[in-house]
Amino acid sequence: MATATLSATQLLPLSLPKPSQKPRHANFPFQSLNPSPRLFSSNGFVSNCSPIQALLNSTPITTEAGSEPEPFTLRQICQSHVPDHVLCRMEELGFVVPTPVQRQALPTLFSGRDCILHAQTGSGKTLTYLLLVFSIVNARRSAVQALIVVPTRELGMQVTKVARMLATKPKEDELEQKSCTVMALLDGGMLMRHKSWLKAEPPTIVVATIGSLCHMLEKHMIKLEAMRVLVIDEVDFMFSSKQVSSLRKLLTSYSSINTRQTVFASASIPQHKIFLDKCIQQKWTKNDAIHVHVNPVEPMPSCLHHRFVICLKNRRHETLLSLLQSDAPQSAIVFVGEQSEKSKKAGNAPSATLLINFLKASYEGYSDILLLEEDMNFNSRAASLSEVRQGGSYLLVSTDIAARGLDLPETTHIYNYDLPRTAIDYLHRAGRTGRKPFSDKKCSVTSIIISKERFVLEKYENELMFNCEELIV
Ligand SMILES: Nc1ncnc2c1ncn2[C@@H]1O[C@H](COP(=O)(O)OP(=O)(O)OP(=O)(O)O)[C@@H](O)[C@H]1O
Numbered sequence: 001m002a003t004a005t006l007s008a009t010q011l012l013p014l015s016l017p018k019p020s021q022k023p024r025h026a027n028f029p030f031q032s033l034n035p036s037p038r039l040f041s042s043n044g045f046v047s048n049c050s051p052i053q054a055l056l057n058s059t060p061i062t063t064e065a066g067s068e069p070e071p072f073t074l075r076q077i078c079q080s081h082v083p084d085h086v087l088c089r090m091e092e093l094g095f096v097v098p099t100p101v102q103r104q105a106l107p108t109l110f111s112g113r114d115c116i117l118h119a120q121t122g123s124g125k126t127l128t129y130l131l132l133v134f135s136i137v138n139a140r141r142s143a144v145q146a147l148i149v150v151p152t153r154e155l156g157m158q159v160t161k162v163a164r165m166l167a168t169k170p171k172e173d174e175l176e177q178k179s180c181t182v183m184a185l186l187d188g189g190m191l192m193r194h195k196s197w198l199k200a201e202p203p204t205i206v207v208a209t210i211g212s213l214c215h216m217l218e219k220h221m222i223k224l225e226a227m228r229v230l231v232i233d234e235v236d237f238m239f240s241s242k243q244v245s246s247l248r249k250l251l252t253s254y255s256s257i258n259t260r261q262t263v264f265a266s267a268s269i270p271q272h273k274i275f276l277d278k279c280i281q282q283k284w285t286k287n288d289a290i291h292v293h294v295n296p297v298e299p300m301p302s303c304l305h306h307r308f309v310i311c312l313k314n315r316r317h318e319t320l321l322s323l324l325q326s327d328a329p330q331s332a333i334v335f336v337g338e339q340s341e342k343s344k345k346a347g348n349a350p351s352a353t354l355l356i357n358f359l360k361a362s363y364e365g366y367s368d369i370l371l372l373e374e375d376m377n378f379n380s381r382a383a384s385l386s387e388v389r390q391g392g393s394y395l396l397v398s399t400d401i402a403a404r405g406l407d408l409p410e411t412t413h414i415y416n417y418d419l420p421r422t423a424i425d426y427l428h429r430a431g432r433t434g435r436k437p438f439s440d441k442k443c444s445v446t447s448i449i450i451s452k453e454r455f456v457l458e459k460y461e462n463e464l465m466f467n468c469e470e471l472i473v
Pocket of ligand 1 (some may be wrong): 074092094096097098099102119120121122123124125127194266267403404406407409433435436437438
């Protein structure tokens, strides 16, 4: 069976360098295994969209004699694939220079290969797969042609927003040709309204949680026969969730690899070689599926400063308060563990609620301290997030519901009020900061632990290859 991976993970020694020992060839796998994309044409760089693009286009590209120039803007990588109005919107939104995952994966994706996109949190995987989607769908065709499956309603709303922003056409262009429509088919959404929409005119792109999607499939309200691209975001999380059987059904029964291109994305894909083999064996992907692994020796962004504080179990509230007072972060997320069933049954208040009450009473750094947790209804969840997105300054207290995929780029500080359960959970929580791809501004991740938990944190340090500094508060 021919499997391929754009990574050198399996060649690495067991004791991998920690980020402080800067890897000598962080991008080596890409350079060696993925030949430079050759998407240039003699008139290929002409754009009339944005001043920044015009400036970049006018910059002469110096290359060694005889060699082809490396594309250095997203437009150059995408222009023979993605419609011009999408590229213009992309540039208006500030996406001009490709991030490493975009530079590395887009040529492979445009070549039609199924792909496992494996790159750090905040590295720009969403734009990567959306550009593929826009390169494939045809707005004139009235059928669902792209499906993006996400684990939570919150992430779904975020992806839908970016897709809609990219799809928007100037009014005068819309008269000539309509834009792609994007439907958010998410848990807690108004499925009745969606049913009428699907009946009247199917959207081009659907962003869905697996529960809502399967409901629509079972009721024969949505048809996937015309689907040409399927993206499963946060794939490792999806495969470890309760909905795995529905996901398998989607990959094999509701659609076929022969008619679609399949993309799996995540910042963490444990045992990725086995996963890739399984994808091929199970016919979730075609035989030549590829694993694009960006910067495998550094699983977390290098701009993160990891710290920990040891305190007594009954002093966590006060310890967090002292940290907030000394850091005075503009925008921060405090992660708390989910309440156990036992504690719920005993009628205890969730620790997130107790913490919020404490902070509201004793910390004056924020006008709004917001809560996000599973047990809140969807409207309150949406209200918390929209407040966070609007305000320049926020303190969000959340369970792991905010740990996957959520993009709040202004967040500079993460606090683990409770230690995450696994190294992967640590990686995703930490990845809610350091989300500005071209900024190396330091952001911090601070874990509040009791002395017994130090060895757990050490285990995460080894697994994820980072160093944690002890703080004395
Ligand atoms: N080419 C680009 N130039 C500038 N900013 C970008 C570019 N691509 C993406 N971004 C920004 O980077 C941030 C992170 O992108 P995105 O949400 O896609 O990360 P991700 O890789 O999906 O992370 P996660 O694994 O945490 O979900 C977003 O705020 C996005 O707008």
